[in-house]
Amino acid sequence: MARIRLENVSLTFKVRQQGRITLKEFLVRQMFRRSVNPFLKVRALQDVSLEFKEGERVGIIGHNGAGKSTLLKLLAGVYPPSKGTLTVEGKISSLFELALGFEHDASGWENIFYRGYLQGETPKSVRAKMQGIADFSELGDFLNMPVRYYSAGMLVRLAFSIATAIDPEILLVDEVLGAGDMAFQAKARQRMCEMMSKARLIVMVSHDMDALEKLCESGIWMDHGQVRRQGPIHEVIAAYTNSVQAGQNRAA
Amino acid sequence: MGKYLQTVWQCRYFWLSLVRMDLRTRYRRSILGMGWSLLHPISMTAIICIVFPRFFKSVNIHEYIPFVLAGLACWNYITFVALQGCQCFYQGEMYIRQFPAPMAIFPLRTALGGTIHFLIALCVVVVVASFLKQSINILALASLIPSILLLFVFVWSLAVIAGFSNVFFNDTQHLTEIGFQILFYATPIIYGVEMLAGSRLGRVIQFNPIYVFLKLIREPIIHQQAPTAATFAWAAGTVLLFAALAGFILAKLQRKLIFKL
Numbered sequence: 399m400a401r402i403r404l405e406n407v408s409l410t411f412k413v414r415q416q417g418r419i420t421l422k423e424f425l426v427r428q429m430f431r432r433s434v435n436p437f438l439k440v441r442a443l444q445d446v447s448l449e450f451k452e453g454e455r456v457g458i459i460g461h462n463g464a465g466k467s468t469l470l471k472l473l474a475g476v477y478p479p480s481k482g483t484l485t486v487e488g489k490i491s492s493l494f495e496l497a498l499g500f501e502h503d504a505s506g507w508e509n510i511f512y513r514g515y516l517q518g519e520t521p522k523s524v525r526a527k528m529q530g531i532a533d534f535s536e537l538g539d540f541l542n543m544p545v546r547y548y549s550a551g552m553l554v555r556l557a558f559s560i561a562t563a564i565d566p567e568i569l570l571v572d573e574v575l576g577a578g579d580m581a582f583q584a585k586a587r588q589r590m591c592e593m594m595s596k597a598r599l600i601v602m603v604s605h606d607m608d609a610l611e612k613l614c615e616s617g618i619w620m621d622h623g624q625v626r627r628q629g630p631i632h633e634v635i636a637a638y639t640n641s642v643q644a645g646q647n648r649a650a
Numbered sequence: 651m652g653k654y655l656q657t658v659w660q661c662r663y664f665w666l667s668l669v670r671m672d673l674r675t676r677y678r679r680s681i682l683g684m685g686w687s688l689l690h691p692i693s694m695t696a697i698i699c700i701v702f703p704r705f706f707k708s709v710n711i712h713e714y715i716p717f718v719l720a721g722l723a724c725w726n727y728i729t730f731v732a733l734q735g736c737q738c739f740y741q742g743e744m745y746i747r748q749f750p751a752p753m754a755i756f757p758l759r760t761a762l763g764g765t766i767h768f769l770i771a772l773c774v775v776v777v778v779a780s781f782l783k784q785s786i787n788i789l790a791l792a793s794l795i796p797s798i799l800l801l802f803v804f805v806w807s808l809a810v811i812a813g814f815s816n817v818f819f820n821d822t823q824h825l826t827e828i829g830f831q832i833l834f835y836a837t838p839i840i841y842g843v844e845m846l847a848g849s850r851l852g853r854v855i856q857f858n859p860i861y862v863f864l865k866l867i868r869e870p871i872i873h874q875q876a877p878t879a880a881t882f883a884w885a886a887g888t889v890l891l892f893a894a895l896a897g898f899i900l901a902k903l904q905r906k907l908i909f910k911l
Contacts, residue, residue, distance in 0.1 A: 475750035515663040
């Protein structure tokens with residue numbers, strides 16, 4: 399039973415203008431009221447209430463800095479909500495940053511293990527999937543080389559092959575649809591569709607409206623940390639597109 | 651607490667692979683590779699064996715050299731893990747930002763890395779001691795196993811405390827470095843406790859938490875007898891205190907950590 403529920407969730411970051419606090423700053427702050435390194439409050443998410451049920455495929459759209467990736471990370475459990483409650487039923491698999499956990503001096507084969515362990519696999523399960531991952535990446539003998547000598551595209555191929563060799567229950571995807579050269583793109587889309595048909599609940603962030611229309615059936619439009627529109631994906635995309643165009647017309 | 655340790659155990663392949671990665675990164679592109687882990691304590695031993703007899707003619711060299719070596723191995727272990735522990739959450743920042751995991755695994759990674767080097771150094775000390783004393787007591791050495799386990803939990807707790815402190819107050823690492831420099835002279839590494847008996851410093855040393863671990867490690871190697879039950883009890887109490895503090899910090903600050911990175 400896969401389910402996600404957010405009730406009045408807010409997430410606020412307190413960021414210092416000049417990085418981290420030093421001992422001197424801490425002592426000075428105790429002595430004087432005002433500080434030269436004040437807090438800035440970033441309201442990343444404001445009073446968000448959403449519910450995703452089993453079988454849903456949700457696409458999240460919005461401008462840069464709207465809080466889309468932050469929302470996904472909150473769902474993944476990386477950020478605890480500052481206010482409100484988050485309820486998640488089911489195991490979460492996330493595709494956030496593909497190239498995470500690569501050891502540059504290790505070969506492609508060894509990195510399959512390292513990345514696999516990061517995703518919660520055991521040595522046995524990685525060994526079972528290893529050949530499938532290698533075949534999908536089409537890197538062949540290059541897998542014996544240290545990863546530091548790979549080109550950017552090869553890294554993406556390997557990372558994508560490893561990251562998508564999972565059986566997800568709840569799948570959270572953050573803009574990983576664009577990957578590799580043209581031939582690989584087609585394969586990658588196919589693989590994403592397969593993964594998404596296996597998953598019981600999908601929440602996806604993307605700027606690719608066509609892909610979202612094909613893959614999702616409901617959508618959410620995030621705007622400055624708030625949910626601006628929620629509903630069938632076509633409606634939400636249309637509303638967002640109109641708003642963006644209206645903004646451009648006003649500026650012109 | 652048990653449940654938390656279980657979640658740590660569940661991602662064991664991940665942090666074990668991190669430890670492996672750390673070891674390989676440390677010695678990548680070097681010809682000797684892991685051999686350096688062995689060469690460091692051996693060269694330290696050689697230097698001490700050559701230098702100290704010239705300066706300390708009155709002491710019994712056959713006992714003094716293993717005494718200093720065991721003390722140094724222990725001291726390097728504790729300070730290495732504590733100082734590296736200050737950076738453990740920054741080291742693991744990219745993982746923390748992507749995958750939720752129990753925070754204790756990052757200090758654990760540091761503690762395990764230090765433990766491997768400590769075990770190698772300890773082997774060198776045992777070999778040197780048995781060579782100098784011409785005898786070895788296997789049963790006494792067996793008592794090193796619980797001692798090492800206690801010491802491991804101690805340094806893991808230290809790494810947790812150091813890691814969180816450094817994230818919340820960035821000057822912690824510098825303060826810790828200076829603190830250890832001072833503490834070095836309040837710890838009987840180079841001088842024996844008898845040399846300071848009766849003085850005020852002698853009394854302060856008794857309360858140094860590192861002193862009890864030094865005793866645990868030195869007794870089987872130098873005097874070839876297992877440490878007393880009282881020593882174990884004192885060590886267990888120290889470990890419990892630091893572990894409780896580490897557990898408290900984890901419980902309170904674990905979820906806030908990402909906001910401070």
